[in-house]
Amino acid sequence: MFLLRFKKPWFLSVTFLIALLSTNTYSNQGTPLANYFADTWTTEDGLPHNSINAITQTSDGYLWFATWEGVARYNGSEFRFFERSEQTGIIDSGTRTLVPDSENGLWIAGARGGITYRNHQQWKPQPPAQSMVNHVMKDTKDNLWLAVEGTGVFFRPTQKSDGAPNAHNEVWVLKNKSAYRLLEDSQGRIWAATDSGLYHLNGNSQQDVLAQYNLPNRQVYSVIETRNKELLVATNRGAYVIKGSQALLLHPSLAGATITTLLEDKQNNIWLGTVNMGVFRFAHQKIEKLSADSGLPNNRVLSIFQDLENSIWIGTNGGLMRLRNAPFSSWTKERGLVGDYVRSVFALSPDSLLVGSSEGLSVIEKGLAYSALNQKSAQVSTLSFARRRAGGVWVGTYLNGLMVWQDNQLTPYFNEKNGLPSNEVRAVLEDTKGNLWIGTTTGLVRRNAQGEQTLFTREQGLPGNYIMALSEDTKGQIWVGTGVGVAIITGNEINTLSINAMEGAEYAFGFWPEKDYVWIATDRGLIRYRHKDGHLGLVGRKAGLPIDKLFQVISDNHGSLWLTSNRGIWQVAYDSAQAVADGKQENIDFEHFSQSDGMASAQANGGSNPTAVVMSNGTLWFATAKGVSMINSLRLTEKIARPLPLVLESVFVDGELVDSTQNAAFKPGTSRVAIHYAGLGYVLSSRIQYRTHLVGFEEGWSFRDKGTTAEYTNLPPGHYQLKLSARYPYNDWTPSETLYEFTIQPFIWQTREMQISAFVVLLLLLTAGVKWRLRQLQANELRLKKLVDKQTFALQQQTEELRCLANEDGLTHLPNRRAFDRSLSSTFANAKSQGTSLALAILDIDHFKAINDHYSHLVGDQAIQLIAKELHAMTNDNVHVARWGGEEFTLLIEGIGAHQAISYCDHLREKIANLDYTDLGENFAMTVSIGLAFSDQVRSYEDLLRSADKALYKAKQEGRNRVELI
Incomplete structure (x- = not known):
């Protein structure tokens, strides 16, 4: 199953076409194409045009897209357009190529020969070429090379004075051809892909190189140098690898394809975009194909790019697609499972899993899914699993009682015919003493090693007969989860654990036992039982979880608990869950995963066990209503721990956009400063959290959660620095950066000089008044009293004005x-x-x-x-x-x-x-x-x-x- 997230509802179900032209094992392929998660964008989602001619990423982290209606910059949540204008120097919005440099600059070129260079938010237009520029390249000598439609290739030598290309000195090296792509390889050779072949521009002759390999009359659209120093050439009749004196077809299946663009990713896979067949990926002699039939916006591919987070971006004539390593991978019937509605999963080994569904048993091994039974065994609807000491796995079924899976066969073991109270077995457990516990919908059966069996029901002390979960804790006690509470069995003694006090909890769907605790997934949240005193603590809605009903809880042994529900998978920090359960912390942070994170279905199943398992290799597997979903908790931690580039997007002062490229001094009385920023992470952009610290106003950090705006009103005069830090949930904050500095100027009466002058004047007046009072005591006493009253009134007025400024919003006159x-x-x-x-x-x-x-x-x-x-x-x-x-x-x-x-x-x-x-x-x-x-x-x-x-x-x-x- 190739998981796609589309903006339009008619693409909700789609299969991915994989053409396997040779066999290879899962382990040496890198990331299988089927494991990627796809997002798509069109003009409906903010793109200026659906033809994506070029894609690149500047060193500050922004992604850029060239279209026929200008350049779009993407920050992970929204696009910003740059089109034809005097400010940008773009003479025509039709853009063909985007080329970044090491100085965070970007060369932009396209229709009407337009060329401009952007760096530090400054635009530097260049003299145009004769016609449309298809590609731009700076060589190791800083010469600027241009591939031009219909006229050929020329370069502008670097001026010695300032290192900029000399726009008035154009050196033509190839004429009267349409040039599409330029390359300087590791040997300093400069190549041009043209409509009449491949040319070595600084070689001994201007002849089509491919003709020398008996490949004449090839149109060459792109050329790259692979990591093993070979040239890969895209033509109108396949892709060729030039090795020394040979030019070899990359793969026979591509012989008739018109290849338009090439990419070698960081796993050394080759991506090939075609003119009408979509995208091919070539790795380890294996070809995989992605086309419009399987979700690509259009089969005409114009650009392919891999970003700093290893996502693959594909630009087509019909929109943009991103293939990313989503946190979750999913296995469904389309990837080999017997059935989609999975009720239970069981770890067979570190790299193999037994899967039970409504349609039978499957095995997932080394990434491949297949039936767990040979042709002689009939599939049955499966509910539960448990390890069997004598070998194989206990299998609880929906209609066939308890069975044994061993050697790819299912064998009946215990059912209603030989004493089981019900054939619906939702939980199985073989404890450390050799007892076999079988949980059914009408009671619990214990069979000891001698075959003696005991039935436990309400009459024997169970809270309910509908058994959904069984577990053995570290003390050897058996925990029983029912639809009306929990029982703990020690020997033949049954003790009922009243969980109803935890906000009315009744259903106990799953257990996770530890040395000192047992965690219980219930219909009112996560309950923790403490062995030493029997204390119950609840992590539920009051603590911030937005759901009540949890089916299973497991620990990844790396600091997180994972909770399953009908609304996805929830990750909470283990220490925070303990603190909430102890009453030391009121709220708990969580991370939520659903279909946008690679799950085929956000509905995780419950009421049977186990519905989630932890493998020794760090992977977590979950049973869902549409297959099995897996996440590698270790890989997730590694991925989101990468430093996040932090950028200043814009600054608004009293509602007006200001130039944010330089520090600013704002006029007295400035009432509102809004600073917009972004963390340029694209795989999990919606989960990035921010905090800000306005030095000069705040004593410490302000947590902004996922907000990307820091707004301040009625700041007093002074100098301020906005510091920004970001993180993915459960990760360390990035080192703080000073994102922006500004000054709010004071009114004249707020300056220190004016205040000192006023004080001096007042002091002189008081001195004169005292002298005058000595000369005319009675008369001056009256005048002085009036003067003091007048000054007091003025100060009261000033105080009232200041109070209003501090407590009233200047725009609306409402309280601020x-x-x-x-x-x-x-x-x-x-x-x-x-x-x-x-x-x-x-x-x-x-x-x-x-x-x-x-x-x-x-x-x-x-x-x-x-x-x-x-x-x-x-x-x-x-x-x-x-x-x-x-x-x-x-x-x-x-x-x-x-x-x-x-x-x-x-x-x-x-x-x-x-x-x-x-x-x-x-x-x-x-x-x-x-x-x-x-x-x-x-x-x-x-x-x-x-x-x-x-x-x-x-x-x-x-x-x-x-x-x-x-």
Whole structure:
């Protein structure tokens, strides 16, 4: 199964075509193409055009794409366009080639012979060529070479004075040909791929090299040098390797293909883009093919590129595709499993797995899946597995009782005919004493080594007869999970463990025993049992997990617990789970994995065992509703531990974009500074977390979670440095970098010189007044009193003005964030002490950036003022409104219940959506998303704020223009 994530619903089910032209083992292929996860982009997703002529990555980490409608830069979440303009120096938006250099510069060339160079956000246009430039190359002597459509190849020698190419001195080395690609190899030879062959431009003769190898009349579209110093040439009739005096066809199957572009990846695989057959990958004498039938946006491939994270980007005539090593790989029927609906998995060895599904048994070994049974054995619907001491594996089935799998055969062992209470066996365990435990839907059976059997049901003390999980702890006790609780069996004694006190937990789906603890996956979260005192601790919704029902818990032995559910796989830090269970920590961070991470289905199955296993090689395997999903926890840690490039995207001051390439001094009274940044990681870009520290204002770091904007309002005059750090969850923060520096200038009355002067003047006046008072005591006493009163009044006015500046938002005249924080703290404390209700709503204007971009920042500010006016009109003694910052507002609602608060917020949302905005612009519309949280669900006002913020994020994720709770 080749996993694809498309933006359009009709691509939800698609198979990947793999043409195996020779055999090879899984272990020496590198990453199989079927293990890649694909993402696609088109103009609907932000690209300026669907033809991707070139792809590259500059040393700062940005990805760049050349299209017929300009250049697109990608930061992992959005595209930014650069097109024809005086600023960029691009004379035509049609772009053919992008070539980076070691100085973080980028050469851009294309239609009408346009050439420009970008470095440090500065654009340096170059004199154009005679016609369209297909490729640009800087040689080791810094000469600038250009491959031109229809006219040939020339170079501009480097000027000795400044090292720049001499645009007025063009040296033509090949004329009257269409040149497509240039290459300087490790021997200093310069090659040109043209419509009439391959040319060695600094050789002894200007003759087609391929003709010398009896390959005349070949159109050559690309040429690269492989890591073993051989030339690989793409032609209209196949791809050829030049080895010394020979030119050999790369593979016979490619003989008739028109190859347009080439790439050798870091695993030494060769990728070949074709004009009408899609993409081929050649590795270890094996050819794999990806075409439009299997998900490629278009069969005409224009560019292929491997980024710094080893993802493969493919540019076609119909859009862009990325093949990445997703965290998860999945095996389904399309990859060899007998059935897709997998209920149980079992480790046979470090590199082989037994898989039980509704359609029978499979084995996954060294990446290959096949039937676990020979032709003589019939497949049965499988529920559970356990290791068998005498050899083979115990197999619990849906309709056939308990069976034994050994030597690729299934043999009946125990069923209703010979005493089993039910043929539906959902859990099996052979304990350290040689007892065989069989969990069925109508009771638990124990068979000892002598064949004697004992039935345990409710009558013998079990909490329920429906057995879903069995486990033996380190003390030799048997743990039994049922649909109505947990039992612990020691010998013949049954003790019931009451888990119902943990928020009403009943179902016990799975166990993970340790020396001092047993972890239990339940329908109310993860419960931890402590052996020394029997204490139960819960890691559930109150701790921040967004789900209740967990099917299985396993430890990767590297600091994480992995939890399965109907909504994907959840990873939590082991130490944090312990701290929450002990009551030392309120909230737990988690990482969520689903279909976008390579799982064929996010629905992990439960109610049978084991549904997840840890292999000794560090891989974790999970049973799902569509096959088996595997993740290598060690490889995941290695991948996300790479340093993240951090970049400054833009700076807005009072809503206006400013030049961020240099430090700035902002005018007195600047009320809002918004700094946008990004961490340029693409494989897991949605999971990058950020923290900022504004030196000069904040004492320490501010955690931004996944937010990419740091916004500050009403900063006092002074000099500031914004430091930025980022990380993937559970990893160390990157070393902090000073991302931007700026100064806010003071008003004259705020300068130290003016304050000193005022003090001196005041001192002189007081001295003169004292002397005058000595001369005319009574008269001067009255005048001095009036003067002091006047000065006191002025100081009071100044104090009031300063108080307003510190607590009022300048744009909307609503209370600002600082005033809101004080109000929230005191109001929350009163609500808790008096037992009254308090709701917090965070309101965010949907797509506000698009409003600014389309209508201007002035209109955006007017829109904010209009929203503020509407909110202010709704304030009373029980409703308090403040501007949180940017396009966000907060509402504190006192004294009404949850349903009233939800109704109130929904009414507010509808009112804003239905306002008349014609004064702001034609077809102007505006909606808001609202996140709502309640004080009775949290312990502190900080938690209340975090809950409302999470609810707002959920509202945005669910489609915006809605009210959501957490």
